[in-house]
Amino acid sequence: MCTLEKRGRVLILTLTGSGEHRLGPGLISSLRSALATARSDPTVAALVTAGEGRFFSNGLDLAWAKNSSEGISTLVRLVKPLIADLISLPMPTVAAVTGHAAAAGMMLAVAHDYVYMRGDRGVLYMSELDIGLPFPDYFMDLMQAKITDPRTLRDVTLRAKKITGTEAKERGIVDKVCQSASETVAEAIKMAEELAGRNWDKGVYASIRLSVYPKLCKSLEIPQESDEAVRKHFASRL
């Protein structure tokens, strides 16, 4: 479902296989396990997430939901801590969007600190409006946190616009557009290495990320430190 590869201080998480990398209980669990590995390895200083094949991720595994008694709401419930894992990961994260990223798959992508995307094919697409599904609250919180241009947010959520890498860069969703999937991954790794090279304190990085997205972190039930704890940390570092 996914593999982990270490390159220096960068951990590369790849959604494997030529399929749609739909988020069902199996893949969600594998991804969370991979992120736990990243979190616990002191030699890992940055994460890159990429996909094989035509898709980065096409969203929730709706086929699984249809055949299961628990349904979509279970998947919505299971993806939430996965997103929380990314938002709380104590290191810089770079998404290498190597193919289509739709619905929950687009959420997975934008939950990263930096989003690199191929410009030759593939789209970002919040399909929910088109297929008659609601947005979970935390999806909207994530989009409001990461897509701060009002017209872009409107086009993404209320128009279900399919946005290419190039357009996504122009509109502030994507940081860098590349010419192919492999170039996207290579550039994402390069960026991750650069960020890892800044040698930031992991706890501080995680804390500042929460400070940058406080509403999102509340939505994902990620606890933020009190001012008292922050002051204690400051005193301990003098």
Add this chain to the structure above:
Amino acid sequence: MCTLEKRGNIYLLTLTGSGEHRFNPSLLSSLRAALSSLLCSSHAPNSALITCAEGKFFSNGFDQSWVRSAPPSQHRIISDLLRGLISDYLSLPMPTVCAVTGHAAAAGCALVLAHDYVVMREDRGFFYMSELDVGLKFVKYFEVFFNEKIPDNQTRRDVLLRSARVTAREAMARGIVDRAAQGIEGTIEEALRLAEEVAATVSDGSKLAEKRKLMFSETWRHVSAAGGSKL
């Protein structure tokens, strides 16, 4: 530490001396004292305030050497004083222009953003939120303030979560700075021009202050809890 002078209807608050203008209780209290004279007394309509600095630095943030020499129970004094200073700027009954005449780092950046308008020197100097590089976390009011003042995701991420050293040109492109100018004097002159322009449009400063606090209501809620403009 700082001087307050008047040029016509424009007040000029200068962080004096060639040093880094780091925030310790003395400098922060001096700044608050200078601003309190503008908060309390009545003054002519169509005024404005410019804050600028002498030397290479606008402000390089908190005075770490003061902190190291102070007992831990006192550390929060400078954080609380900065919070009070921000509440003073939010309450000021006239438009405010920051003339970023030199490097602004960490808490120094907070002083820059506390103004309504920013003119920054473009031939040298950076706007640099160094906290991540130095290993410092944010207390709540600081976090709220930066989120309200820098709403764009990529800009805020680069400034806070990448500790980017931002030049005046980049800062302008990204909406943090309004104008850029050459040299210290050029920056102050441009700030004076901008101050005159905006001062001409604001005859009732107290109404401006009300609107500003409403515009940044979350910040106001967090900084005014400290007691507003008490010294």
